[in-house]
Amino acid sequence: MGDESDQAPTTTGTSVEEPLDLVRLSLDERVCVKMRNERELRGRLHAFDQHLNMVLGEVEETITTIEIDEETFEQIYRPTKRQIPMLFVRGDGVILISPLAKQS
Secondary structure: OOOHHHOOOOOOOOOOOOHHHHHHOOOOOEEEEEEOOOEEEEEEEEEEOOOOOEEEEEEEEEEEEEEEOOOOOOEEEEEEEEEEEEEEEOHHHEEEEEEOOOOO
């Protein structure tokens, strides 16, 4: 009952004590989000929850389609990009989140 494991973990400053703390440190920063089905999102992280549902702003979405050349049977990767001002991302499609290097 008085066990410390019953208490919610806390974060102070820039310390990371659980995985979502690393995502919290990326709030209002640009991140890269890899999604299922060869999708990649790059944008500013405005909000997230424990399910990794996210709100991203100033998003560039890249969808990579793979085609097979009928003569050589080689795989041809074709990226398609589009700009989205604001986007809600459902967390069950997220594979990874990575902070982008800050531009100087």
